[in-house]
Amino acid sequence: MQMIIDGKTVIAEEGKTILEAARSNRVFIPTLCYLEKLLPIGSCRLCIVEIQGHENPVTACTTKAFDGMVIETNTPRLREMRKQTLGFILQTHPMDCKLCDVAGRCQLENLVKEYGAEPPMPKRAHKAEERPYSTPAIRYRPDRCIACSRCIRSCREVVGRSVLDLSGNGIGAKMDIVAPERCISCGECLSACPVGALTHANLPDGVSEGAKKVATVCAYCGVGCSFELNVKDNKAIKVTTNDYVGANKGSLCVKGRFGYGYVNSPERLTVPMIKKQGVLKEAGWEEAIDYVASRLAEIKGKHGADSIAGLTSAKCTNEDNYVFQKFMRAVIGTNNIDHCARL
Amino acid sequence: MGEAVYCYWNNKRVEGEGQLSYSDREVAAVAGWGGIKVFDPEIDLLELCHEYAKAIQRYSCGQCMPCRAGTSVILELFDKLMAGEGGPDTLDTIKNLSETISKTSMCQIGQSSPPVFIHIIEHFRERLIKSIQDKKRKDNSGKFSSILTAPCMQACPIHLNIPKYVEEIKYGRFEKSLEVIRERLPLPGVLGRVCVRPCEFNCRRGLIDEPVQIKHLKRFVADFEVERGKRQDTACAPAKGIKVAVIGAGPAGLTCAKFLAQAGYETTIFEMLPESGGMAAVGIPDYRLPREILRREVEDIQRLGVRIVYNTSLGAHFTLDDLEGQGFKAVFMGLGCHCHKSMGIEGEDKGYYGFVPGVYFLRNVNLGLLDEIPKGRKIAVVGGGNVAIDCVRTASRVGFDEAHLVYRRSRKEMPADAVEINDAEAEGVQYHFLTAPKRIVAENNKVVGLECLRMELGEPDASGRRRPVEVPGSEFIIAADVVVAAIGQEGDSGCFCNLPGVEINKRGTFIVNEHFMTTRAGVFSGGDCVTGPDVLIRACAHGRLSAMKIDKYLTSGKLESFEEENIEGFVKELNVYDPAEDLQIPGGVKRLPIKHEPPLERKKDFREAEKGYTAQEAISEASRCLRCYRVVTYAYK
Ligand SMILES: Cc1cc2nc3c(=O)[nH]c(=O)nc-3n(C[C@H](O)[C@H](O)[C@H](O)COP(=O)(O)OP(=O)(O)OC[C@H]3O[C@@H](n4cnc5c(N)ncnc54)[C@H](O)[C@@H]3O)c2cc1C
Ligand code: SF4
Ligand code: SF4
Ligand code: SF4
Numbered sequence: 001m002q003m004i005i006d007g008k009t010v011i012a013e014e015g016k017t018i019l020e021a022a023r024s025n026r027v028f029i030p031t032l033c034y035l036e037k038l039l040p041i042g043s044c045r046l047c048i049v050e051i052q053g054h055e056n057p058v059t060a061c062t063t064k065a066f067d068g069m070v071i072e073t074n075t076p077r078l079r080e081m082r083k084q085t086l087g088f089i090l091q092t093h094p095m096d097c098k099l100c101d102v103a104g105r106c107q108l109e110n111l112v113k114e115y116g117a118e119p120p121m122p123k124r125a126h127k128a129e130e131r132p133y134s135t136p137a138i139r140y141r142p143d144r145c146i147a148c149s150r151c152i153r154s155c156r157e158v159v160g161r162s163v164l165d166l167s168g169n170g171i172g173a174k175m176d177i178v179a180p181e182r183c184i185s186c187g188e189c190l191s192a193c194p195v196g197a198l199t200h201a202n203l204p205d206g207v208s209e210g211a212k213k214v215a216t217v218c219a220y221c222g223v224g225c226s227f228e229l230n231v232k233d234n235k236a237i238k239v240t241t242n243d244y245v246g247a248n249k250g251s252l253c254v255k256g257r258f259g260y261g262y263v264n265s266p267e268r269l270t271v272p273m274i275k276k277q278g279v280l281k282e283a284g285w286e287e288a289i290d291y292v293a294s295r296l297a298e299i300k301g302k303h304g305a306d307s308i309a310g311l312t313s314a315k316c317t318n319e320d321n322y323v324f325q326k327f328m329r330a331v332i333g334t335n336n337i338d339h340c341a342r343l
Numbered sequence: 344m345g346e347a348v349y350c351y352w353n354n355k356r357v358e359g360e361g362q363l364s365y366s367d368r369e370v371a372a373v374a375g376w377g378g379i380k381v382f383d384p385e386i387d388l389l390e391l392c393h394e395y396a397k398a399i400q401r402y403s404c405g406q407c408m409p410c411r412a413g414t415s416v417i418l419e420l421f422d423k424l425m426a427g428e429g430g431p432d433t434l435d436t437i438k439n440l441s442e443t444i445s446k447t448s449m450c451q452i453g454q455s456s457p458p459v460f461i462h463i464i465e466h467f468r469e470r471l472i473k474s475i476q477d478k479k480r481k482d483n484s485g486k487f488s489s490i491l492t493a494p495c496m497q498a499c500p501i502h503l504n505i506p507k508y509v510e511e512i513k514y515g516r517f518e519k520s521l522e523v524i525r526e527r528l529p530l531p532g533v534l535g536r537v538c539v540r541p542c543e544f545n546c547r548r549g550l551i552d553e554p555v556q557i558k559h560l561k562r563f564v565a566d567f568e569v570e571r572g573k574r575q576d577t578a579c580a581p582a583k584g585i586k587v588a589v590i591g592a593g594p595a596g597l598t599c600a601k602f603l604a605q606a607g608y609e610t611t612i613f614e615m616l617p618e619s620g621g622m623a624a625v626g627i628p629d630y631r632l633p634r635e636i637l638r639r640e641v642e643d644i645q646r647l648g649v650r651i652v653y654n655t656s657l658g659a660h661f662t663l664d665d666l667e668g669q670g671f672k673a674v675f676m677g678l679g680c681h682c683h684k685s686m687g688i689e690g691e692d693k694g695y696y697g698f699v700p701g702v703y704f705l706r707n708v709n710l711g712l713l714d715e716i717p718k719g720r721k722i723a724v725v726g727g728g729n730v731a732i733d734c735v736r737t738a739s740r741v742g743f744d745e746a747h748l749v750y751r752r753s754r755k756e757m758p759a760d761a762v763e764i765n766d767a768e769a770e771g772v773q774y775h776f777l778t779a780p781k782r783i784v785a786e787n788n789k790v791v792g793l794e795c796l797r798m799e800l801g802e803p804d805a806s807g808r809r810r811p812v813e814v815p816g817s818e819f820i821i822a823a824d825v826v827v828a829a830i831g832q833e834g835d836s837g838c839f840c841n842l843p844g845v846e847i848n849k850r851g852t853f854i855v856n857e858h859f860m861t862t863r864a865g866v867f868s869g870g871d872c873v874t875g876p877d878v879l880i881r882a883c884a885h886g887r888l889s890a891m892k893i894d895k896y897l898t899s900g901k902l903e904s905f906e907e908e909n910i911e912g913f914v915k916e917l918n919v920y921d922p923a924e925d926l927q928i929p930g931g932v933k934r935l936p937i938k939h940e941p942p943l944e945r946k947k948d949f950r951e952a953e954k955g956y957t958a959q960e961a962i963s964e965a966s967r968c969l970r971c972y973r974v975v976t977y978a979y980k
Contacts, residue, residue: 043406045447055927066931084443088412120416171415173405
């Protein structure tokens with residue numbers, strides 16, 4: 001399928017939307033409410049384009065591309081419209097970017113800068129607001145919400161929980177927590193928010209600035225979700241995801257998204273410990289291994305091999321796990337071996 | 344009648360003429376998508392704008408940025424002007440904002456409403472400026488009201504909130520969608536299958552490609568509930584302890600009973616037949632509307648506390664006076680229109696074995712009384728409406744091998760639904776267009792054929808359709824063991840005339856006033872027995888309104904037009920659907936076709952011929968809706 005975008009002839013796949021066709025041809029059209037994994041709704045009105053032969057602009061994300069279409073994505077008229085639309089958002093959005101955790105990677109902030117948008121009327125004094133959310137892991141600041149409904153749709157379409165919805169009308173329309181009891185704290189909404197309305201609850205504002213993102217694999221279960229550990233001062237401060245990486249495509253469960261605290265926990269075991277008279281005491285490796293070997297031999301002798309079970313962990317390597325089951329079967333002589341990822 | 348003072352509608356400016364007045368209310372001013380119409384010099388234009396801006400904000404769903412925030416900025420600017428702040432340049436700002444908002448908003452609320460301000464500021468600027476400078480403004484805001492409509496909503500006789508229920512489907516909230524439908528209509532699964540869908544013929548999406556499949560979407564949400572084995576609970580008002588009787592469990596009676604029960608009345612339906620649904624049960628065949636769908640929706644109505652007494656007929660088993668004696672404070676009659684029209688041809692009144700009127704043929708099949716229908720191999724059905732098609736398609740399902748349909752005009756003029764005409768053809772029905780019946784041919788008192796005449800189309804008649812005229816000498820015979828006359832029904836005046844105090848007209852239908860009350864106080868009526876043969880959705884609409892009227896009558900002793908009825912008149916005049924509108928956006932996404940059972944297999948039994956959408960399909964079809972909501976603000980004199 002051939003069409004002309006901004007004067008260039010491009011090829012696109014049949015059945016694609018204008019936005020998909022443009023992006024696959026490296027034409028950038030701004031969006032705020034669009035997320036590839038969600039059904040497009042065209043509510044932010046920033047991806048408007050002009051189609052030859054039609055006076056009214058249409059949203060690229062919801063309009064099918066057709067063979068022979070002649071599309072303009074960046075005319076002065078469209079830029080002016082986008083600028084005004086962004087201005088409407090600014091009428092209520094605080095732009096307290098200095099205080100905001102997502103400053104720098106905020107999609108709104110970037111577009112406002114690019115288009116030089118300004119609110120159409122003088123703004124009223126702004127009052128920062130925080131509301132309880134459906135999970136304590138997320139901080140919700142309604143004053144920053146631009147009602148793009150990405151969180152709502154992520155929760156509904158990706159997670160299938162429908163915790164959130166839009167309520168109210170006109171300027172009073174707000175993202176609302178309608179069924180908090182259904183929330184599973186997966187943070188899909190958090191990762192969908194293009195601005196700083198939903199942030200990590202345990203992070204004070206501004207902390208993630210300058211953090212290094214380290215791509216890694218979740219250590220909890222056998223699915224092996226990919227994510228980025230955000231590291232600052234050699235500490236893991238939060239987990240973010242990339243929709244285009246890994247089998248999980250940016251989705252995580254509560255443990256993967258928020259359960260990274262163990263990494264820097266002072267309570268992690270760093271040396272072997274043996275319980276003596278009811279109290280755990282540090283021991284040397286030799287001593288510990290000898291102790292375990294003698295006790296296992298004793299128990300096996302007295303009660304048989306099947307009285308022993310081995311439980312291993314997803315936080316060990318594959319090789320460790322392999323050797324461990326070998327040890328249980330060949331050395332101890334039992335099939336009682338299991339793994340936390342099977343839960 | 345008011346005289347128009349000034350008016351700007353659809354790019355036309357008119358001064359000093361025209362009028363708009365409905366029921367007993369005279370309209371003083373209207374503002375809506377096309378502009379404004381002002382009939383009362385007292386109306387302050389600035390106030391009208393202010394009220395309209397408030398209405399937009401109230402109806403704005405808040406999903407898209409320009410309408411949500413943009414129209415709130417406009418409202419703030421009008422607030423200021425009303426307070427005497429700001430001047431002509433504020434008007435320019437409003438006009439500018441309106442232009443952007445109307446070009447960038449997602450739906451017609453944001454697209455079609457702000458242009459009203461553009462028109463007013465362009466054409467009536469002086470008046471506005473004078474009004475801004477008027478320091479002694481009186482507050483008339485209480486005079487104004489606003490409503491939301493849409494082309495499809497307006498065309499729907501019961502005014503379902505179509506854009507809303509379609510949008511709920513788009514967002515996967517199927518139960519919500521069903522709730523929206525049930526606010527007005529208790530039979531979504533029935534209408535979702537057999538409605539004649541006036542909405543779709545007024546769907547704005549049709550102007551760029553094809554109308555939204557509104558009917559099938561309704562069916563989808565109804566079926567979704569059935570599949571899940573769920574039921575929705577409707578809250579009823581506290582019991583009033585007042586008894587109301589409904590006669591006839593057809594669509595009109597069922598709908599009326601639902602709304603009566605919901606309003607707290609102790610409601611009893613008396614039905615002549617052993618089955619509820621009226622023509623939906625004994626007219627429409629099961630392959631179009633499976634009986635369990637209808638029965639389930641009747642159960643929902645019974646769950647509200649409605650009692651149904653079967654095999655009990657007004658006239659044969661009880662009279663209106665009996666009901667009064669039993670303490671029923673009001674009665675609704677939804678008796679339908681069950682008598683067939685005669686064709687007026689030779690042999691019709693001879694009592695031949697093998698000749699049946701269509702409604703009786705279908706009723707016997709639908710009640711499972713197959714022994715009552717004449718047997719044979721070949722059948723000829725006369726008529727071009729839905730009843731005729733139902734008969735001819737039913738024929739193969741009860742064992743006829745050859746089915747013929749005889750119609751006076753051409754295919755194009757057939758009043759039956761085009762979809763049905765095609766479906767019947769796929770099942771092997773043989774059409775004889777431009778053919779009129781002349782005589783029923785019989786041997787030994789048994790039908791053996793139908794003598795017909797060829798016709799050709801002459802001059803257009805009163806209905807605009809070209810009148811068929813006979814071709815002399817063109818007689819021929821269609822061999823048939825059974826002949827079915829399905830050219831229409833008429834009122835059952837034989838039964839109706841035994842109702843003391845209730846007058847009927849020449850057409851054999853009840854005379855009712857504009858509040859659905861017959862000439863006997865406290866006895867109301869609606870549906871086919873008032874309109875003559877009509878359609879389900881109109882019968883339901885009558886049932887709903889009648890229930891509201893009965894409630895009003897019993898609580899206040901008065902009958903008066905509801906606001907929704909007053910509005911109905913003048914909104915209709917504004918032409919919410921404009922077939923000439925050029926949307927200036929690309930289309931090209933056709934409606935999602937529905938799937939059918941294979942014609943040659945389905946014609947052997949009564950399995951449902953059409954299949955429903957899957958959830959995915961429904962969501963994608965629902966996404967085609969353009970949400971053509973329009974805001975109307977008006978005031979009466
Ligand atoms: C074959 C056929 C196919 C049709 N197809 C469609 C279609 O696809 N779409 C559509 O929209 N419309 C269709 N219609 C029209 C539609 O069915 C009617 O307009 C609608 O049913 C009218 O509803 P109603 O409640 O006024 O009357 P009815 O449906 O006729 O119901 C009247 C009820 O009152 C009962 N009754 C009558 N007299 C008495 C009495 N004396 N005492 C007690 N009870 C009594 C009857 O038994 C019946 O149950 C069709 C009609 C027919 C005949
Ligand atoms: S919280 Fe964020 S994602 Fe949700 S609607 Fe508001 S801005 Fe959009
Ligand atoms: S009503 Fe329509 S135009 Fe207004 S916010 Fe909603 S989608 Fe946008
Ligand atoms: S596109 Fe949607 S809102 Fe518009 S007329 Fe059709 S069904 Fe109604």
